[in-house]
Amino acid sequence: MENCIFCKIASGEIPATTLYEDQDFRVILDLGPASKGHALILPKEHYANIYEIPEELAGKAMILAKKMANVLTRALKCDGFNIVQNNGEPAGQTVFHFHMHLIPRYEGDQVGLTWNPGNLTEEDKEEILSKVKAEF
Ligand code: 5GP
Numbered sequence: 793m794e795n796c797i798f799c800k801i802a803s804g805e806i807p808a809t810t811l812y813e814d815q816d817f818r819v820i821l822d823l824g825p826a827s828k829g830h831a832l833i834l835p836k837e838h839y840a841n842i843y844e845i846p847e848e849l850a851g852k853a854m855i856l857a858k859k860m861a862n863v864l865t866r867a868l869k870c871d872g873f874n875i876v877q878n879n880g881e882p883a884g885q886t887v888f889h890f891h892m893h894l895i896p897r898y899e900g901d902q903v904g905l906t907w908n909p910g911n912l913t914e915e916d917k918e919e920i921l922s923k924v925k926a927e928f
């Protein structure tokens with residue numbers, strides 16, 4: 793993809809701090825980290841989001857996320873770990889090349905990944921169940 797910053801980083805055309813690389817992925821440090829060690833898993837092929845990425849590659853990305861969580865936790869001695877993956881502007885996506893955020897968490901850090909819990913009503917539950925079942 794022309795003009796995709798993550799395509800250029802993934803291919804090595806634009807430099808980034810690379811923690812890991814294989815045939816399918818490059819793992820880099822985020823330039824605007826939420827916490828120390830915040831990294832991004834970038835597939836080398838361009839897919840805009842979770843809807844576009846093939847299932848097999850999505851599976852490999854999750855396996856790599858698990859490996860990186862272990863490695864980063866050992867290396868940085870963090871106390872917890874978030875894996876975040878945004879799709880679409882309303883969900884906070886700003887770079888439209890699929891990526892997974894690996895965010896080490898530290899006791900007392902100020903990383904805000906929380907939301908205000910609502911209530912699951914009976915009405916919503918029934919509506920969601922029937923709509924979702926119809927889509928499988
Ligand atoms: P999104 O909001 O799309 O889920 O995440 C995009 C992430 O990419 C942000 O955390 C941002 O800091 C990071 N980012 C944007 N441009 C660059 C860049 O050129 N290099 C690196 N290493 N990270 C970037």
Ligand code: ZN
Nearest residue numbers: 796799838889
């Ligand atoms: Zn791209």
